[in-house]
Amino acid sequence: MAISRREVLALSGLAVATSAFAGNNDSLSTPKQDTDYKAPLPDTDKPRVVVVGGGWSGLSIAKNTKVFAPDAEVILVEQRHEFTSCPVSNLWLVDKVELEFLKHDYLQAARNYNYTYFQATAIGLDKEKQILQTSNGNIKYDYLVFAPGIDYDYSRWTEDIAFENRLRHEYPAGFIPGSEHITLKNKILNFKGGNFIMTVPSGNYRCLPAPYERACIVAEYFKQNKIKGKVILLDENNTITIKEKGFQSAFDELYADYLEYLPSSPINEIDLNNKIVYTEFDEFEFEDASFYPHVRGAKILERVGLAKDAKNMMEGNINPLTYEAVGAKNVFITGDARPMGFSKSGNTANSEGLIVAQNIAQRINKTAVLAWEPPTTTCFSAISTAPEKAIYIYTQYSYDKKTKAFDFAGTLSSEDWKKDGKTNGNSIYGWATALYYDMFGDKNS
Numbered sequence: 372m373a374i375s376r377r378e379v380l381a382l383s384g385l386a387v388a389t390s391a392f393a394g395n396n397d398s399l400s401t402p403k404q405d406t407d408y409k410a411p412l413p414d415t416d417k418p419r420v421v422v423v424g425g426g427w428s429g430l431s432i433a434k435n436t437k438v439f440a441p442d443a444e445v446i447l448v449e450q451r452h453e454f455t456s457c458p459v460s461n462l463w464l465v466d467k468v469e470l471e472f473l474k475h476d477y478l479q480a481a482r483n484y485n486y487t488y489f490q491a492t493a494i495g496l497d498k499e500k501q502i503l504q505t506s507n508g509n510i511k512y513d514y515l516v517f518a519p520g521i522d523y524d525y526s527r528w529t530e531d532i533a534f535e536n537r538l539r540h541e542y543p544a545g546f547i548p549g550s551e552h553i554t555l556k557n558k559i560l561n562f563k564g565g566n567f568i569m570t571v572p573s574g575n576y577r578c579l580p581a582p583y584e585r586a587c588i589v590a591e592y593f594k595q596n597k598i599k600g601k602v603i604l605l606d607e608n609n610t611i612t613i614k615e616k617g618f619q620s621a622f623d624e625l626y627a628d629y630l631e632y633l634p635s636s637p638i639n640e641i642d643l644n645n646k647i648v649y650t651e652f653d654e655f656e657f658e659d660a661s662f663y664p665h666v667r668g669a670k671i672l673e674r675v676g677l678a679k680d681a682k683n684m685m686e687g688n689i690n691p692l693t694y695e696a697v698g699a700k701n702v703f704i705t706g707d708a709r710p711m712g713f714s715k716s717g718n719t720a721n722s723e724g725l726i727v728a729q730n731i732a733q734r735i736n737k738t739a740v741l742a743w744e745p746p747t748t749t750c751f752s753a754i755s756t757a758p759e760k761a762i763y764i765y766t767q768y769s770y771d772k773k774t775k776a777f778d779f780a781g782t783l784s785s786e787d788w789k790k791d792g793k794t795n796g797n798s799i800y801g802w803a804t805a806l807y808y809d810m811f812g813d814k815n816s
Contacts, residue, residue, distance in 0.1 A: 410508030412489065417444045418735045421503055421510055423493045423671070424518035425449030425477055427458075427717040428706030430810040431724025432516050432731075434484040439732030445486035448493055448505060449477060454811075455548040457578070458717040459803050461585045464545075464556045465592045467756045472803070473548075475811050483812030493519070496675035498699045514731050517677065517687065517696075518706040518724070519669035521547065521577050521715065524683065527665060528641060537643055544663040545585075546577050558659050559589055564599040565658030568648055570638065572665045573607040574684065577707055577715040580764075582663060583611060583618045584752040590630040591755050601629055603655055605636040605648070613714075614752060617762035617786030621754040638662075666715070668708040677704060686710040691777070692743040692770070694727050701734075703727055712777050713768055714748045721806060722746040743770060745780065751799045760792030761799055 420436050420443050422429045433447045456473040463473060481488035495504030496515075503510045523544060525535045543551030558567075567589065571582040586604045593600045611618050611634070622632050633653075640649040641662070648655045668686040672678035677696050679688030687704030688697045691711050696702040705727045707715040713723070723746040733740045745768040753761045762785060769780035785791045 408508050410489065410491070410505060410510045412446065412487070412508075412510065415444045417442055418513045419444045419446065419511065420514045420516070420731060420735075421446045421448060421512040422516045422518060423448045423503065424516075424520060424669075424706065425451065425454060425488075426518060426520050426706060426720065427806075427810070428720035428724040428727075429516070429518035430454070430480060431721045432518065432705065432728045433486050434480070434810065434812075435725050435728030436731055437484050437486050439729055440735040441485075443732070443735050446489050446510065447477070447481065447486060448489050448491055448503070448510070450490070450492045451477075452490060453477060454480075455552075456717070456803070456807075457546065457548050459799065460545075460548065460552060461581065461588050462753060462756065462799075464552070464559055464585070465588055465756065466560075467588075475807060479813055480811040493517075493671055494674070496677075496699075496702075498676075498702070501701065512701075514701045514703070514734070515699075516703045516705060516727065516731070517672060517675075517708060518704075518720070519671050519708055521666045521707045522669050523547075524665040524667040526683070528638060528662075534643070538641070538662055538664075541643070542660045542662045545661055546581065546663060546666075555661055558661070559592060562593070562598060562600055562659060566601055566603050566655060567593075568603045568605065568655060568657045568660035568662070570661075570663045571604065571606040571608060571612070572663055573637070574665055574682075575712055575715055576663070576666045579613040579714055579716070580618070580750060580752040582606075583614070584754070586630055586632070587618070587621055587626065587754045588756065590626040591757070593629045594626065595757065600658070601631055602626075603657070604630065604632045605638060605650065605655075606632065606634045607637040609635045614762050614764055614784065614786055617752075617754065617784075617788055620786075621762075621788060625755060666707075672704070672708060677702070679710065681710055684710070693730060693740075694723075703731070711768075713746055714750070714766075716748055716750060718750060718802075718806065719746050719748045721809065722748075745769065749802065751795055751802055753796065753799060754788050754792070755796075758793060759796035759799075760788045761795035762786045762788055762792070763795045763798070 422433045436445050454475040462468045477488045491505035491507035545551050545555040586602050590602045636650045646657050667684045678685040687708050689704045694703045694705050706720040726744050749765050751761045751763050764784040766782040767780045
């Protein structure tokens with residue numbers, strides 16, 4: 372089995388754009404940061420808000436800035452020609468949803484919410500003159516938001532660039548939308564048997580439950596198609612990081628013969644030529660794999676001097692209560708590139724976008740800037756597709772002024788997939804559709 376040529380064509384252009392925007396390939400040289408020509412945008416005397424990154428956070432900020440400051444000019448700078456969702460993509464890997472459910476139109480969002488979509492790559496920043504440099508010219512701004520997402524950090528596995536590129540190309544993680552999803556889907560649909568290794572990094576990686584959900588979905592695919600194979604899930608953490616009860620019971624009761632979960636199993640060495648993975652105490656031969664390394668803030672933050680090396684995650688250096696970048700006037704960093712311990716998930720980024728947009732709008736409208744507000748995380752994770760069943764969590768966050776630390780503040784969960792699984796499974800599509808409508812403004816999004 373293989374994915375269709377139409378799907379390959381639909382995603383292949385997106386992959387190149389995403390890699391160029393986020394700096395996902397270290398073999399790329401740093402772009403020249405001396406563009407001296409103006410972007411082809413009309414002049415304006417209105418306050419201009421420029422948002423870099425058209426993910427779940429950037430789209431929310433672009434929309435809501437116009438909602439709360441309708442007289443502002445808002446420009447969304449995004450390298451990709453179209454949006455493809457990472458949330459729900461695990462179901463696409465096994466043909467449960469169509470690609471059209473994940474793909475959406477930036478121009479449609481811009482039309483519906485009255486802002487400008489500007490297709491370009493951000494390559495530099497003049498903080499003093501308040502100019503964003505892009506591959507398609509310079510843009511003067513009054514307020515600037517970086518919402519560029521993540522990049523992968525393979526340094527704990529290798530310092531060899533050639534070896535890293537082999538990992539990226541031959542065994543991609545599949546957590547940045549684009550070509551790696553195509554590769555991963557083909558791996559799954561064409562798997563003939565043996566060990567299929569997946570990994571879970573430690574730290575605040577993108578979408579905490581997604582690796583566990585993916586392991587369930589792939590194990591189910593092997594089971595349904597009577598493939599003599601097994602998912603081996605090597606987790607650096609000492610336990611399942613979120614929804615532990617629901618995922619562990621699914622591993623044990625649904626996929627005992629098709630999924631082996633191994634916590635506290637960081638990888639020490641990967642032998643790609645002989646297809647062997649070594650942990651501290653074990654070694655695993657594999658027929659195929661998808662290696663999910665640690666994550667870090669997108670490299671554009673380093674290139675423009677806005678990254679903070681917090682344990683090498685290179686996330687945005689910001690005031691965590693306002694999202695304002697340190698040392699850069701009227702610049703904000705949000706979404707998965709921010710350093711707070713909130714979940715790096717689509718829903719969290721979307722709710723953060725609303726908060727940051729309100730903050731910017733209050734400054735434009737010259738009204739009092741409100742106190743810090745917590746984002747929210749609403750997350751449905753599929754544990755099977757036939758029948759459709761899922762587990763669910765909703766949480767908010769708090770801030771302790773004395774310790775200057777963030778923590779969970781009120782969590783609701785529904786992890787009993789025997790009792791609530793079908794209801795939660797059906798809710799995945801309603802949740803996604805509602806958020807697509809929120810970002811793109813069309814019920815057919």
